[in-house]
Amino acid sequence: FERLTEFTEFQSTDYPGIKWLITQQGECYYFQKVLPSSRIEHRTILMFVVGDPKIKEMSNSVEVRxxxxxxxxxxxxDRLLFRDLSRAKEIYKDLINLYREATDEEITDFLSSREDTTISISINKIGIRNRKEIARLADKINTLSSEATATLVTYIDAHLTEAGLHKGEDGKIIIATPKDLSSYLALLDQRFVLSEVYSERRKITAFTKA
Incomplete structure (x- = not known):
């Protein structure tokens, strides 16, 4: 937000380029999209001032709601609250990745690339949550180095029992139900941890990126 411009710095020539209004109150920032309906151009209004109503011509103005x-x-x-995803993603480009569902083709490509699994569930049995997780994880996993990939394989083996999964005779992890897939995706996301103080094994169900 370093480049925010104060209202006093605006010129009338800047008016056509205004796309968002941003105000700060305490530690919260409030965003309003400047839509055509909120622009005021060549409009006459009656202003009621105590004891002296006035008619005023308004142009190059924006209505603040x-x-x-x-x-x-x-x-x-570090929380974002919004009413409309399409507007929120204009400012936070990566926001859509939290909501996008993987297509059937992307799911097929992702699952076929996992050589450590034997998957027997059909694509039409994969629900929205798992589709979103696949869309989110695919890009992350594709950027891993060979060393990081090897570390992830070790992690999966170490936490396989916690995830409620097991391997078949061929040494591959068996994915037979949507629940198995959810657990496997949680392994790929390293959501199983050991607390340092209590030495308790836990599963992370929600997180934010620093």
Whole structure:
């Protein structure tokens, strides 16, 4: 937000280029998309001032809807609240990756690339959550170095029992149900951890990237 411009720095010539209004209140930033309907051009309004109503010509103005922000970003808790994904992703480009579902072709490519598994479930049995996880994980895994890939293989073997999975006689992990697939995807995302203080084995169910 270093490049935010104060209202006092705007010139009338800047008006056509205004796309978003951003205000800061405490540690929260409020975003409003400037739509054609919120632009005020060549409009006459009656202003009621105490004891002196006035007629004013307005142009090159934007209506600010304080009670209906499109996006709220809480910098303290690092949380994003929004009403419309299409608007939110204009500012946070990677946001769509949290919601995008993998296509059937992407699922086929992803599963066929996992040589450590034997998968017997059909694509039409793979639900929305697993489709989103595959879409999110595919890009991450493709960027791993050979050393990181080897580390991930070791991790999977170490936490296989915790995930409720097992290997067949051919040494491959058996994926026979959507639940098996969910557990396997959790392994690929390294969601099984050992707490340092309590020495308890836990599964991470939600996280945010630093």
């Amino acid at each position: 304080r009670e209906f922000p499109d996006i709220i970003y809480d910098s303290h808790d």
